[in-house]
Amino acid sequence: MTSPASPSTADGPAEPPAGQGLDRGVIAVAMVVVLGAIMSILDVTVVNVALKHLSQDFDAPIATIQWVATGYTLALATVIPVTGWASARFGTKRLYMLSIALFVLGSALAGMAWDDKSLIAFRVLQGLGGGMIMPAGMTILTQAAGPQRVGQVMSIVGIPMLLGPIAGPILGGWLVDDVSWRWIFYINVPIGALALVLSARILKKDAPRAAERLDVLGLLLLSPGLACLIYGLATGAEKQDFGRPNVLVTTVLGAVLVIGFAVHALRKGNRNPLIDLRLFRRRSVAAASGTLALFACAFFGAMLVLPLYYQTVRGESAFTSGLLLAPQGFGAMLTMPVGGKLTDRIGAGKVVLVGLALVVLGVAGFATQITADSSYWALGGALFVMGLGMGMTMMPTMSAAMATLQHDEVPRASTALNIIQQVAGSIGTAFIAVLLATELSNRGLGSSASSEAPAPGSIPPNVLAQVMDKMADAFQSTYWWSLVLLAFAFVPALLLPRRKTATPASEDSVPVMMH
Known part of the structure; x- marks a missing residue:
């Protein structure tokens, strides 16, 4: 076994001591992974802004156009589980490049779509590539930097994960309003080409394996x-009724299949x-998974609520709503690099607890x-504090799981964590959507959150004020x-390691994946 302090290995630079900054090789690898992550994460939020325009252009009901988003999510859920096996079988570099190529191809075809059905089909193709980008990229980064620097590299790849929900609505609103909805897909082509x-x-050639x-x-x-589970949750939230026969059967079937897999895997x-x-x-993996699931559930649900508030209660456009979400991104940018370094030095447990608080x-x-007239400065301040916390929560939590794993265990763990995040985010979004609809219904407002705010001239001012207050x-x-x-x-966060994680005893040093 090569000591982490050794000056070099035959394959590349040896892993540096814990706490040392990232070298240029690892930073270059991180930039390649971030390019892919930016495409796959921004795409989700960018498309959500355009759904109403797509409905008008294709003369299709919102219920049909919604499958532009849902079809992509289902494709993600279908392909993510196979990523760990594919990484081991074909190599992470080949898999990463294949996933980007599929995503770019799907993006180009989606931009040329001629009707709603073709757009949905091309979005599924996009999802088949997009589902593999993040887990393959996280595996490449973790193996490149080694366990002693996993917090720092995870903080880099986490930037697009946290900024995507903020930058996406801004970019999507501008493209849809001032250019064309087709460019929300075409914009991925040059980014993907550069990433390829x-x-x-930059990435090291895959070593042949049995x-x-x-x-x-x-x-x-x-x-x-997973596909049935996410479909059932998405449809139930859309219809605001999880008791409908088709929704109930699909959701239960999905849960039974997932439980069946757990029995089979064990x-x-x-x-x-x-x-x-x-x-x-392993305690660290289990604790990180539980923390990530609950955090993602609450976070993605909360991210659904605020843009709706700005648009329905305050009457803001999608573009303006996106701008009003920006303070969260600034907060995350400040703490994410610090959170990564602290994770490597003092352990993820202490960092995550502060972040959650x-x-x-x-x-x-x-x-x-x-309220109906809350100060935007006050809401922006709350968003900024929320962003500070997110920068010290999501990626340090993932780092806690990754840092205790051996080289060959990383791909499967990365896949599992991405599945947990995807499913938890879907559950959180569905859960919060139903709760919001229920709260509105209890106040006699029906499904007001899904429509535009009432036009001021069509309702008497005193009645309009009461409606907005209730909303x-x-x-x-x-x-x-x-x-x-x-x-x-x-x-579960209390169970995360609160000390610097030692390198797994049976792990050899991991060479940087760069020539």
Whole structure:
């Protein structure tokens, strides 16, 4: 075994001591991964802004156009589980480049779509590539930097994960209003082309490995299970009724298939499960997964509520709403690099607890301050504090799981964490959407959150003021539920390691993936 302090290895620079900054090689690899992450994450939020324009252009109902977003999500859920096996079988560089190529091809075709059906089909193709970009990229980064610097590299790849929900609406609103909806897809082509060129030049060539047998039964259980589960949740939230026969059957079927996969993966004789659930026996992995699930559930739900508040209660455009979300991004940019370094030096547990406390403080601001005429400065301040907390929560949590793993365990763990984040985000969005609809209904407002704010000239001022006050009160009540979810996240977070994680004893030094 090569000591981390060794000056070099035959394959590249040896892993530096803990706490040392990132060298140029690792930073170059990180930039390649960030390019891919930016495409896949921005795409989700950019498209959401354009749904109403797409409905008008294709003369299709919103329920149909919604599949432009839902079809992409279902494709993600279908392909993510196979990423760990594909990384081991074909190599992370090949897989990463293939995923970017598929995403770019899907983007170019989506930009040329001639009707709603063709657009939905091309979005599915996009999702098949997009689902592999993040887990493959995280694997490349973790293996390039080694466990002692995983916090720093995860903070870099986390930037687009946290800024995507902010930059996406701004970019999408501008492109849709001033250019063309087709450019929300075309813009991915030059970014993807640059990512492919840099990947070919910078990432280390994949080393040949013995073929690993694909867990076919696991794939047949998990991929359809996740797709059914997410479809059921998305449809139930859209219809505001989880008791409808088709929604209930799909959701239950998805849950049964996922449970069936868990039983199959944990069988004694199963040596190569699609996702190695035995990794969750490690305290750090289990605690990180629980923290990530509850945090993602609360975060993505909260991110759904605020733009709706700005547009329905305050009457702001999609573009302006995106600008009003910017303080969150500035907060995350300040703390994310610091959070990564602190994670490597003192352990993720201490960093995540402080981050969660800041997020709770920010969300509490919305739960107590949202009214029909709240100060934008006050809401912006709460968003900034929330961003400070997010920069010290999401990626340090993932780092806590990754830092204890051996080289060959990283791809499967990365896949598992991405699945948890995807499913938890879908559950959180559906949960908060239903709660908001219920709160509005309880105040006699029906499904007002899904429509434009009433035109001031069409309703008497005193009646309009009462309606807006009731709507704002519904949004404020919904934020209390996000606070409850965040409070539960403290329980697994308390189990995260609060000391610097030692390099796994059986791990060789991991060479930087660069020529």
